[in-house]
Amino acid sequence: MATSRDVARLAGVSQSTVSYVMSGRRSISAETRRRVEEAMATLRFQPNAGARALASRRSQVVGLMVPFGPGADTAGVLPFIESIAKCARAEEHNVLLVTEDEGAEAVERLAGRAQCDALVLMDVGAADSRIAVAAALDLPVILIGVPDDPAHLPCVDVDFDRAGQLAVDELAACGHRRIVQLGYVRPSVERDVNYVRRFDRGARAAARRHGIPYTQVIPEDAGNAAVEAALEEALAPDDAGNLGLVVPEGRLTSAVLTGLADRGLTPGRDVSVIAICTDEAAETTQPPVTNVSLEPREVSRRAMHTLFRLLADRHEPTGIDLVQPHLTRRRTTLPHPH
Structure with a gap:
């Protein structure tokens, strides 16, 4: 089955450009749009059936993407998962956990199947291939983490x-x-x-x-x-x-x-x-x-609060929300010199 990456390669454009053509969220030149649509037709690619379905109904599911790649701290993400699930239940939503480390294709596949009303992306790379595709989707996406270029997606994390x-x-x-x-x-x-x-x-x-x-x-x-x-x-x-x-x-x-x-x-x-x-x-x-x-629970709470605000109104202002850490002295540090 053809993917947007195949379409991008055939049309000679970036994968994010293909996503923008499918979602209509950014202005694309007529020539570029023509090349992308011709590539879609050649490959028999079906664009964003899920996104069209989401326009008319809700799945009551939030997708949580936590790629468990090499060296991942699986125990460390449990407080995030627990808190996100709790916040979702409070809004009568379930959570679909996706742990495969498949980059942008996993984002595209999850959105294309109309399984989720919104997405939460964790374990975000400084330059993450998922972001350009996520930014072009016709559904709310929030990042737990702050990449070099969030592509205008809202971010929440510890500072x-x-x-x-x-x-x-x-x-x-x-x-x-x-x-x-x-x-x-x-x-x-x-x-x-x-x-x-x-x-x-x-x-x-x-x-x-x-x-x-x-x-x-x-x-x-x-x-x-x-x-x-x-x-x-x-x-x-x-x-x-x-x-x-x-x-x-x-x-x-x-x-x-x-x-x-x-x-x-x-x-x-x-x-x-x-x-x-x-x-x-x-x-x-x-x-x-x-x-x-x-502060995994506070980060998760703020992220989900923002996500449900965006589900209610996609034009809500967003940005980067940093939770401030604090230091607690215990028994492993020397006393301060007088």
């Missing part, structure tokens, strides 16, 4: 730039003169997930402001052996007393704390550790870790 700044500011206040970020894992870095870049940008800006060297160690994956190897690299200069560790993926925190204990290093006395995780997760580590909060 990861601010999270990076908070972590570094606290380690500077503790008197550390060397900061190492342990994580993100290599698959997330290579997929260029949007929040990886944003966190790093905020942390490095704060480190420059304080005049503190800031380096990043990238574990190959989230397994204990990979975290252990990354921790060994972070500690290699053998000056733990000067070292502040930032762990931006909460799932790595327990392995980092265990690795320090195995070396006879006590967080909060010999070294400082700050994790980027929910407050609930921070309370469960041994010892309880100082953290900059992630």
Whole structure:
């Protein structure tokens, strides 16, 4: 069965141009439209049957696209899924969860089958192939994440730039003169997930402001052996007393704390550790870790509120909505010098 990518290739245009021709949401030149329509006819491609159906009826379903690609933190997305489902039920909608990592084609297929009234896209890449297609659909779409170009789609997320700044500011206040970020894992870095870049940008800006060297160690994956190897690299200069560790993926925190204990290093006395995780997760580590909060439930609540406003009125103003993180000191950071 032909896809819009096949149509785009035959017509000599981008995939997003094909989507705009199908939806009619942007002005397309007569010549370009002719080439696209001829390619559709040649390939016997049926455009947006689902979008036409959605114009006259509702499915009472919200599509939630969470591609579980290599290195994905499946446990970390559960609070998002739970909160999104709860918000959907409150509006008498169900949630259709799509986990296949198929990019733009998955967006197109889901919308084309008239299965959903709206879409939520998670695990958004800094340059995500799904966005151009999603922006051309004739149904509301919201992003959990902030890509380089949202294509005017509404975005909701934690302010990861601010999270990076908070972590570094606290380690500077503790008197550390060397900061190492342990994580993100290599698959997330290579997929260029949007929040990886944003966190790093905020942390490095704060480190420059304080005049503190800031380096990043990238574990190959989230397994204990990979975290252990990354921790060994972070500690290699053998000056733990000067070292502040930032762990931006909460799932790595327990392995980092265990690795320090195995070396006879006590967080909060010999070294400082700050994790980027929910407050609930921070309370469960041994010892309880100082953290900059992630707010998956608040992010999800705001995203769904915006989504249902758009279902009621597609002309509602939208933009980028950033939830502000906060830092909570626990037992893994040195006291501030007097």
